[in-house]
Amino acid sequence: MADASESESSCDRSDEDSFLDDMAGRVASMEPVSPDLLRATPAWQVLHSFGAALRWTPKGLYERSFPVNWIQVFWSHSWHGNNYMKTLLLLLLYNGPAAAIAATITALLTMCLHIAGLLPGVLRVSTTPLDRGIEMVFGPWCTLSAGLVFVVVLLLWKSRCLVFFDQICIDQTNPDQKTRGIIGIGAMVKYSQHFLLVWDCTYAGRLWCLLELAAFLKSHEQPEKKVTIRLTAMAPCILGIGFGLWASMLQVLVHERSAWDTLVLVLSRWVFLYMAASYMRDHYRNAEVLLKQLSDFTIRDAACHCCNDGEICCADVCDRAIIGRCIQSWHGSVEAFEVTIRTRVRQMLYRQLGGLLFPYGWQVLGALPLFWSFADLSAARARDGHWKMAALVFLAGLTWCLFLFPFVFQATLLLANFFRRKQSHVWLDRLKTMVVAFVLAALSFGGQWTSRLVEDATSSALWMMGMLASEEASMVLEADEEESCEGNLLFLLSWFAQEPRAAPWLRWLLRAESRSDFWQRSEDGGLEPPGLRKDLRSASGDVVFKRECGRLLTVELSALDLCPVHEAALAAADAVLPIAPAQQLAMLRAEQANRKRKTPQEAASTTELGNGWYKEVRIRGAVATTQHQTAERFSMLACCPLRFPR
Numbered sequence: 001m002a003d004a005s006e007s008e009s010s011c012d013r014s015d016e017d018s019f020l021d022d023m024a025g026r027v028a029s030m031e032p033v034s035p036d037l038l039r040a041t042p043a044w045q046v047l048h049s050f051g052a053a054l055r056w057t058p059k060g061l062y063e064r065s066f067p068v069n070w071i072q073v074f075w076s077h078s079w080h081g082n083n084y085m086k087t088l089l090l091l092l093l094y095n096g097p098a099a100a101i102a103a104t105i106t107a108l109l110t111m112c113l114h115i116a117g118l119l120p121g122v123l124r125v126s127t128t129p130l131d132r133g134i135e136m137v138f139g140p141w142c143t144l145s146a147g148l149v150f151v152v153v154l155l156l157w158k159s160r161c162l163v164f165f166d167q168i169c170i171d172q173t174n175p176d177q178k179t180r181g182i183i184g185i186g187a188m189v190k191y192s193q194h195f196l197l198v199w200d201c202t203y204a205g206r207l208w209c210l211l212e213l214a215a216f217l218k219s220h221e222q223p224e225k226k227v228t229i230r231l232t233a234m235a236p237c238i239l240g241i242g243f244g245l246w247a248s249m250l251q252v253l254v255h256e257r258s259a260w261d262t263l264v265l266v267l268s269r270w271v272f273l274y275m276a277a278s279y280m281r282d283h284y285r286n287a288e289v290l291l292k293q294l295s296d297f298t299i300r301d302a303a304c305h306c307c308n309d310g311e312i313c314c315a316d317v318c319d320r321a322i323i324g325r326c327i328q329s330w331h332g333s334v335e336a337f338e339v340t341i342r343t344r345v346r347q348m349l350y351r352q353l354g355g356l357l358f359p360y361g362w363q364v365l366g367a368l369p370l371f372w373s374f375a376d377l378s379a380a381r382a383r384d385g386h387w388k389m390a391a392l393v394f395l396a397g398l399t400w401c402l403f404l405f406p407f408v409f410q411a412t413l414l415l416a417n418f419f420r421r422k423q424s425h426v427w428l429d430r431l432k433t434m435v436v437a438f439v440l441a442a443l444s445f446g447g448q449w450t451s452r453l454v455e456d457a458t459s460s461a462l463w464m465m466g467m468l469a470s471e472e473a474s475m476v477l478e479a480d481e482e483e484s485c486e487g488n489l490l491f492l493l494s495w496f497a498q499e500p501r502a503a504p505w506l507r508w509l510l511r512a513e514s515r516s517d518f519w520q521r522s523e524d525g526g527l528e529p530p531g532l533r534k535d536l537r538s539a540s541g542d543v544v545f546k547r548e549c550g551r552l553l554t555v556e557l558s559a560l561d562l563c564p565v566h567e568a569a570l571a572a573a574d575a576v577l578p579i580a581p582a583q584q585l586a587m588l589r590a591e592q593a594n595r596k597r598k599t600p601q602e603a604a605s606t607t608e609l610g611n612g613w614y615k616e617v618r619i620r621g622a623v624a625t626t627q628h629q630t631a632e633r634f635s636m637l638a639c640c641p642l643r644f645p646r
Contacts, residue, residue: 023183024325030186030219037184038191039169040072041065043094044158046165051087053167062171072162074192076212081200085232089198092235092365095157100365103150107142107372114141114379121380122254136384140253142375146368147246163196164188186326189215197229199349201286204293207302211323213345214337218330224348231290233283234358237276241366241409241440244272249373270441277436280416288420294346299324299334358413360406367405371397412440 032038045064046053053061077086113119121139126132169188170181189195195216203209217223248269324334331337374397382390416436423429 024322024329026183027186027322028326028329030190030215032184032187033180036067037181038067038069038071038187039065040068040162040164041168042159043073043090043161043163046075046163046168047087047091047094047159050155051083051090053165054083054087061168062173062177065169068162069191070162071164071188071192073194073196074164074189074212074216075166075196075198076209077198078200078202078206078209080202080206081198082232085200085235086198088235088239089230089232091154092238092362093196093230094159094161095154096365097361098157098159099150099153100368102153103146104368104371106149107146107375110142110145111375111379114139114376115382117383121383134384134386136380136386138253138376138380140250140373140376142379143246143249143253143369143372146372147250150368164192185212186215186219190219192216193226195220195223195227197227198232199229199286199290200232201289204290204297205302207299207320207323210299210302210341211326214327214330214340217340217345224344227348229349231283231286233279233286234362236279237283238358238362238366240272240276240279242369244269244276245367246369246372247272249369253373253376270437273440274433274437277412277416277440278433280413280436281420281422281433284417284420285422290349291346294341294349297341298338299327358409363406363409364401366409367401370405371401373397374400408440408443411443412436415439 026033041064075090110119114121119139119141121137123135124138126134126136166185171177189212195213197203197213216227220226327334327337331340374393378390378394378397381387381393419432419436423432
């Protein structure tokens with residue numbers, strides 16, 4: 001009897017394994033079960049009614065999608081995050097550009113109506129040194145109309161971009177159709193041209209999210225160029241700053257300049273900037289958590305709705321077992337995929353999210369209310385016949401919107417990054433946010449008040465050219481989003497701080513910042529990224545550092561600290577490759593235990609794991625392979641770019 005029961009149990013396990021292998025094979029094949037299951041929907045269908053599809057499941061969602069041959073963007077997100085924050089982010093991504101263009105066109109058309117005298121206004125005496133004492137008709141029509149149009153278009157614009165959104169593109173009401181759609185999730189990813197990762201603190205802990213990312217990495221060439229990562233906290237930052245500027249500039253255009261009006265002006269701007277500063281700090285905390293999660297990533301720790309590691313699965317078909325088999329089919333082993341997440345994916349996210357700078361277009365979007373208000377000020381002067389002054393004011397608006405405010409925004413991000421740590425006491429944490437908001441408000445008002453120092457048109461033009469010159473360094477820092485790395489601005493400040501004429505306060509700031517996780521002080525007193533000396537040396541006894549003139553860093557290490565490298569991979573001895581960071585070395589050493597032979601392409605992709613701190617790295621060396629041991633030694637020469645990034 002016992003033998004019979006054991007035989008029956010082993011037979012059941014064999015049938016279950018066969019069923020799981022069959023299911024995993026279907027998912028891993030990345031082909032749709034039927035052509036009509038490869039579906040997409042316009043982005044506006046998801047964002048309709050302020051993203052109702054993100055918050056619940058209204059009836060008839062599946063009818064909003066239709067069969068396609070290609071999907072433009074695959075949306076990957078966690079259902080356990082804040083859906084309102086995701087909605088704001090997606091609205092800004094897909095409707096924001098159209099809203100900005102429509103609002104700016106409205107402001108320009110309204111300016112023409114104001115100049116023609118078709119709109120009413122308030123007769124006031126100008127207090128600007130350029131035209132002090134001249135009575136002009138002021139009105140807030142450009143700012144008011146543009147702001148209203150921006151909100152309406154942001155909420156109601158119908159983006160035609162075809163996206164995959166699981167709630168709509170997979171039938172949620174028919175169990176059979178839902179199962180077939182889930183089996184075809186690999187095909188949805190494979191036939192998607194781009195991958196949008198909407199990240200919040202729950203994303204890295206969800207197993208299905210990681211399956212989607214693994215499928216995209218497997219099915220696309222150069223996936224790093226096709227993956228866009230956005231944190232949900234980015235949208236409230238930009239919108240908070242924009243609405244703060246809009247409300248305060250309305251007050252400037254409507255009321256006279258008195259002590260009470262100035263107080264109202266400061267408070268109206270500061271309240272919105274406080275909200276933005278809070279989300280800025282949250283943004284950098286989330287980015288730090290994200291990088292930490294990826295550094296320690298394991299499949300075992302990822303959560304699944306049917307079971308977690310060590311728990312008995314409560315579902316008929318275990319998602320964890322299927323996902324594990326798919327990942328093993330795509331990447332060779334679960335451990336290899338974990339290494340990919342810790343290295344390749346972490347570097348990709350680091351470049352997009354670790355920098356101090358938001359995308360330049362987002363910064364301009366937040367500064368648009370300034371341009372609209374300057375259009376009102378320019379219209380008031382043109383209406384009275386002062387065309388030269390009107391042109392200068394209009395040019396000042398462009399200067400503020402396109403150049404000066406992004407510089408102010410970047411300086412505030414530096415401070416928000418420095419104060420990102422959350423305090424245990426709630427009032428201490430709010431005090432940090434108040435400091436960031438105060439600095440942002442002070443910098444934005446400071447530029448406006450300096451304009452009162454100019455007395456004529458020539459001085460005004462020189463003042464605006466000075467603003468452009470001060471922004472030039474910031475624009476140099478605004479490299480391609482794929483090239484931006486955490487600490488770009490600190491690199492620039494570090495370069496200045498090592499100059500003998502550097503300001504004492506700048507040295508103090510860098511000393512304070514060097515105590516953060518992003519920096520460490522080298523033995524010669526300079527600032528350098530963390531892990532250059534301490535982490536690498538502790539990672540292996542074979543690592544030797546040599547620093548020459550503060551610029552040349554020579555690292556000698558055993559190839560066993562990396563992973564087995566094929567002889568052909570080192571044939572091009574002068575190939576320019578980035579250096580792998582210390583944390584990646586430790587992770588790749590675990591992969592070395594497998595001692596798997598790699599093709600030259602795989603070996604090259606392994607050595608391309610870089611941390612962005614070094615631009616030029618040359619690998620030189622020789623390879624001697626025996627039956628039992630791979631003895632490889634080579635050196636890496638890296639030039640540290642303590643200069644303006646190109």
